[in-house]
Each structure stands twice: as structure tokens, then as C-alpha cells.
Amino acid sequence: MRATLDDPFAQLSGPLAGTRQLHLEVVSTQLLTPHMQRIELTAPELDGFRYAPGQDVMLLVGAEGSRPVRRRYTIRHLDARLQLLTLDIVRHGDGPGERWVRSAQPGDRVEGIGPRGKITPSPSADWHLFIGDESAVPAIFAMTELLPGDSVATLVLEVPGPDDEQDLVAAARARVSWLHRIGGQPGDPAALVAEAAEVELPPGAGHAYLLGEASVVLRLREVLAGRGLPEAQMSPKAYWGRGRANAGHGEPARDA
Structure with a gap:
């Protein structure tokens, strides 16, 4: 599929200031786990491309009538020298993003914008706590893998089953707890x-990153706030909303 970005995203101003338009081409695609697809893409605009771990790119994955549909995917890895971008994407449902992921083949082209996103590792945190479902694994792994070696990190990750676990290679002292849904509802x-x-919650000023389904993220904030963790030390981010498709800009609707 070849698509062209339309207004308002054709103008890289306002919330898109500092981003680039990316004319991407699929290089390879493979299934990492039963529910995670890895897609590698290239673009000349990736030369000199800079991003922070946890940020994402927004892809134009299709259209609904005359309305463009975009989805945001975390940058799992970037080799700027080779101009190679790696995205790990959860497979679920039958929305426009899922259809693009399933059909993507080497040589396919897709328009993108990036980097986007404000949640990145806190440089001043004494420790890091990451909590999320499978939709958050790429971002959580990307952030954890780039923490300094003297960092302490705890990861709590819920995935469909044991085959959805992945190996984490990080310099930080990281402990991963995998929770298996085993037939439960995402x-x-x-x-x-x-x-x-x-x-x-160790002593010191830590930081919690709460990522995944919108209502779950809200509950996690409430629980940690009840345990005394200040709001300033939490970074919540909803990637999807249960029972509803993301909005055309790639995120849950504001009221999700």
C-alpha cells in the first residue's frame, strides 16, 4: 500500500514539531511470538534520525472512506547508519492496524511521522518500575535495555501465555515478572x-511507567498513589481501550 499523509499531519508543526516525515519501505517481517510481529523498515530520512527510548512512529496504515487511519508503534530499535527501523507490534483483533501488520510484505511502502511520545526513562530516578500488558512490552524493553548499568528496574508484564515471553538483554539490574493470562480477557x-x-517500592525517588489498556492504567495509578507514590513519579500511557478501536490518530479517544 502506498498512501500520502493529508492535513493536519502533513504540516509538522504544533505537537508534530521536531518530527520528520518518513517514506518507509518494509524490509522484512517475522513472527516473534504467537502475538508479536516484528517488522523492519527503511527510509532515507532515517539517516541522522534521533529518538529517545520509549518514543514511537505514527504510520498511515489505511483509510476509512476519506478519513486517513494512523497507528502509533514503539521504536524497538534503530540502526541509523543502515537506515533500518525495527517495530515490534502486537497482533490482536481485526482493525486497520492489525490488517496492515498481517498483510505487510517486503517492498510495501507506508508513510510515517516520528519520533513521537513523551514517556521516556526518568534520568533522575533511583529505581524504575514498569507495569504493562503485551502492548507495552516493546516500549518497556526498549527503555529498560538503554538504562545505565547501575540502574535498578522491576518489570511486571502480563502476556497471553508462556510462549509470549521474550528474553531481556539489559545492562541494568532488571528483574522481570511474567504474568500469563491463559484464556483470560485482555x-x-x-x-x-x-x-x-x-x-x-524501594527507598528513594523511583519512577513508575504504567502502560497498556486505558482503564487498567487508571487503576494502576490509583493503586500506586494509594501506596504513597507521588503523581510526579508516575508516567501513565494508554495504548488501547477495551471494547473500542483507537481513534484515527492512532491512540485511544480522549474519553477512553
């Missing part, structure tokens, strides 16, 4: 909320 807050209520 977006059910019970398991992650229970872990948030019990997970160790």
Missing part, C-alpha cells in the same frame, strides 16, 4: 492491579 485489570499492590 484488559482485565485484576492480575496487574494485584501485582501493583504488592510489588516492592
